[in-house]
Structure formats: structure tokens, C-alpha cells
Amino acid sequence: MxxxxxxxxxxxxxxxxxxxxxxxxxxxxxxxxxxxxxxxxxxxxxxxxxxxxxxxxxxxxxxxxxxxxxxxxxxxxxxxxxxxxxxxxxxxxxxxCINTLIEHFLLQNNCTFLHGAGISYKGKGIIFPAPPNTGKTLLISKLRKNKEVKFFGDDYLIIKNNGTMYSYPMDFSIYDYHFEFFPELKKSSERLKIKKAFFEKIIVNAVKDLPIKKALKKIARFFNYDFLKGGEYLKVPAMRFIPRDKFGNGVELRYAIFLQRYNGNDFKIEEISPEEATQEIIGILQSEWQATMPVYHALSSFGIMDFAKHLNDIKNVADSAFRRIKLHKVLMPIYMNNEVRMGKLEEFLEKKIFNHI
Structure with missing residues (x-):
């Protein structure tokens, strides 16, 4: 094949x-x-x-x-x-992870991955860098209804040092709490799979270090059932939720809005510096790529790749891009429910971002 x-x-x-x-x-x-x-x-x-x-x-x-x-x-x-x-x-x-390998070539072209969601609004790019489980997919589920919005990705994006954003629409990771935001899945077979997630997670944890895992994966694949890929979420192609003509390609960046949950009571908006923004995305990427770090270190040990230079190249690309755009951080209370959190975020975007484009 x-x-x-x-x-x-x-x-x-x-x-x-x-x-x-x-x-x-x-x-x-x-x-x-x-x-x-x-x-x-x-x-x-x-x-x-x-x-x-x-x-x-x-x-x-x-x-x-x-x-x-x-x-x-x-x-x-x-x-x-x-x-x-x-x-x-x-x-x-x-x-x-294929993304860590792709990053090697992105950097040679003055580009880097960024962990976050991205859209364009009236032809101007907006990125939402964020750690996992911050609300990126929920936000995209809301913004996809806006006629002026094009979709660039809900988990990873590519940015260039000249301030260009490129799309990178990976499959959506759909958890049980996402179904209320994606009504097209409510009565689907995917919902049934998620409902079984509790038991599947037990199975995954029980066999993760055993040879039988490979046999179970083959059985699961034969039945087109991917429960051993995580047990608590499903991968669903982005095209299932967003029409092809609503996907962006490359666009000039205008804003970066960092999303962060914190142990407080107020929904806060802050401005941040390019240096702080750059450190944030490097930290998130390193956390996301932990499983591949031994590969990087092995390549460095044999002089095949300079990992320190690799990180510095990411820093240079991000810093150059961030100095060209406006930077904000949104602090969202951990205990604020999803609907309220997304409502406040949409209100901020409408008043402070969309109205200025």
C-alpha cells in the first residue's frame, strides 16, 4: 500500500x-x-x-x-x-509522532508547529495557542457557524517567521462532553463508542504492556473499532464537521489569543509580550512531544541532530511571528462550565477582535 x-x-x-x-x-x-x-x-x-x-x-x-x-x-x-x-x-x-518529524523540515523553511486552534476572520488569521483540554475544540464548534470564519485547525497549526499561518487540520479528538457541541454526532455510532469508554480504558490500562495488546488491536481494526487508541476519545475527520470550502490555506496573522484555565473566579483578559508568548508555545510543544524526546536525544547523541539548536530555531520563528501581531491571554476559571466559558470567549472575540478587523 x-x-x-x-x-x-x-x-x-x-x-x-x-x-x-x-x-x-x-x-x-x-x-x-x-x-x-x-x-x-x-x-x-x-x-x-x-x-x-x-x-x-x-x-x-x-x-x-x-x-x-x-x-x-x-x-x-x-x-x-x-x-x-x-x-x-x-x-x-x-x-x-509524525508531527515531530515534520517539524524538522518546517524549521528549515522558517516555520514551526504551534499547539492550538486557528481560524481566519474576513481574511485575517487568529490563533488560539493552548495546552490540552483548554477548550480549543469547543471554541471551533462555535465559530464554525460564523459565515466569515474559515477553519485552520483545532489542535495544531503551522506559523512562519513572517507572520503567516498555515492550516493543519488533524482529525478531531472527540470526548463525551463534546457531543452537546457537535449535535450531528449525538445519534451516531461514535456516541455509542464513547459511552463504552469507561470499560475500554480499563482494558487499555490492563493490557498496555502485554503482547496481547497487538492481537486486540488487530481484532478491533477488523471490526473498524479503534478503542485501543485511547479508550476515552475518538478521532473524527475534520471534514465530518466542516465543509471543505470552509478550510483555510495560508493567511496573514493578526492576533494570537492564548487560552489558559486557572484556579480563580474571574474571566480575565491580559496582554502578553512576544517573549512570554514564545516561551508558552515552546513549553506546550515540549509537553506534547514528551514521548518522542528520547528519539531527539538519541539523534543528538550521535551528532545527527542538534536538539538545542532545534529549540532555538522554534524560538526564533515564533518570536519573529509574534512581534508582528497583537497578543492576548485569556484566563478562564477551572470550575466555569463549558457553555458559560465559551459564551464569554465568544463575547470577547466579537467585541474586541472581530469588530476591529
Whole structure:
């Protein structure tokens, strides 16, 4: 099986595998960018069995080996090689987050990922950087009804140092509390799956370190049922909620509105500096990519990638972009219910942001 992806002509990806689940799982991240074919892929992903460890490789630990331009992990079943500005990845599963690999090439083009939601309003970009479970998806569920709004992503976005935002619409992560905001799902089969989440989470935790997990995943996949991907949420394609013509592509940024929940009583709006904004997004990205940090450190150990430079490049891109736009932080009480919280946020956007565009 083969699949091709072209992310804004910045990063091109090619996957060739005998495992349909590999493409299925990477589709959660980059489904929107699937194309018929790409020439000269920046990232090629193949089956783990195709990799041959060079004879002159060096052992870093019982399971980790390094060689010129790459690393090999026999325990986690992956090999990663960077050569001539091209990345080759050999895998048995998608445990290596594709976003962290894409970031390597984004930075070479003066771009970086940002964890947050994004829209354009009357052709001007607005981003909502935020940690997980802050209300990004809920906000998008509200704003999608506005005729002047185009959708860029509810979890990740791409920003460039010149102040441009590019869309990156990954599949939505839908939890049970989202259903009241997405009425089209209320009577769907997805609702039934979520209702079973409590029991599924118990199963996931019970088998997560056992060989039987692989067998259960195959059974689940056969029945088109993905409960072992988390147990408490579902991945639903963004196109299920938003028409294709409502998706944005690239747009000039005008505002960044950081969302944060805090242990207080008042809904607050503050202005923040570009330096503070940059530190916030770096901290959020590092938290999101914790599982991939050992890969970065291994690549750094063998001189394949300079992780300190990697972080500094993110800082430079973000700082340059943020100095061109207006920056706000919205502090929302932890105990404020979703409907009230979204109502206050919409009111702020209407009065202080949309009316000035």
C-alpha cells in the first residue's frame, strides 16, 4: 500500500507499507494533505523489516544503535535515518509522532508547529495557542457557524517567521462532553463508542504492556473499532464537521489569543509580550512531544541532530511571528462550565477582535 501527502509544498511525505494500519494511523494527523502522488518526498516511511543495520553501527544501549546519519531501536521497532536532507523512517507502528518529524523540515523553511486552534476572520488569521483540554475544540464548534470564519485547525497549526499561518487540520479528538457541541454526532455510532469508554480504558490500562495488546488491536481494526487508541476519545475527520470550502490555506496573522484555565473566579483578559508568548508555545510543544524526546536525544547523541539548536530555531520563528501581531491571554476559571466559558470567549472575540478587523 502507498500513500502520498503534500503539506503546503513545505513537506512531502511518502508511505509504502504492507500494514494498512500504518497509513490509517498516520491519516489521523495528515489526512487533509493526501494527494495522488508527490515527487521527491522529504520523509519516506517504510516497513521496519526493510531496514538493514549497517555493520559498523555503534551500540548505545541494549536496544539502541547508532550509525552514520541514523539510529536503530530494536525494542521499539523503528529505525530513523537522515541523509542528504531526506528522512527515512522504518516502523511497525506509528508510535513515533509524525508531527515531530515534520517539524524538522518546517524549521528549515522558517516555520514551526504551534499547539492550538486557528481560524481566519474576513481574511485575517487568529490563533488560539493552548495546552490540552483548554477548550480549543469547543471554541471551533462555535465559530464554525460564523459565515466569515474559515477553519485552520483545532489542535495544531503551522506559523512562519513572517507572520503567516498555515492550516493543519488533524482529525478531531472527540470526548463525551463534546457531543452537546457537535449535535450531528449525538445519534451516531461514535456516541455509542464513547459511552463504552469507561470499560475500554480499563482494558487499555490492563493490557498496555502485554503482547496481547497487538492481537486486540488487530481484532478491533477488523471490526473498524479503534478503542485501543485511547479508550476515552475518538478521532473524527475534520471534514465530518466542516465543509471543505470552509478550510483555510495560508493567511496573514493578526492576533494570537492564548487560552489558559486557572484556579480563580474571574474571566480575565491580559496582554502578553512576544517573549512570554514564545516561551508558552515552546513549553506546550515540549509537553506534547514528551514521548518522542528520547528519539531527539538519541539523534543528538550521535551528532545527527542538534536538539538545542532545534529549540532555538522554534524560538526564533515564533518570536519573529509574534512581534508582528497583537497578543492576548485569556484566563478562564477551572470550575466555569463549558457553555458559560465559551459564551464569554465568544463575547470577547466579537467585541474586541472581530469588530476591529
Amino acid at each position: 502507498e500513500a502520498y501527502y503534500n503539506i503546503h509544498n513545505i513537506v512531502r511525505i511518502y508511505i509504502k507499507t504492507i500494514r494498512p494500519e500504518i497509513i490509517e494511523e498516520y491519516d489521523y494527523y495528515i489526512r487533509f494533505f493526501k494527494v495522488q502522488e508527490v515527487g521527491g518526498a522529504d520523509i519516506e516511511i517504510k516497513d521496519f523489516e526493510e531496514f538493514l543495520l549497517p555493520a559498523n553501527s555503534l551500540r548505545l544501549s541494549d536496544s539502541l544503535f547508532g550509525f552514520e546519519g541514523g539510529i536503530f531501536n530494536k525494542k521499539d521497532f523503528y529505525a530513523l535515518e537522515i541523509k542528504d536532507n531526506k528522512m527515512m523512517l522504518y516502523v511497525k507502528n506509528n508510535d513515533l
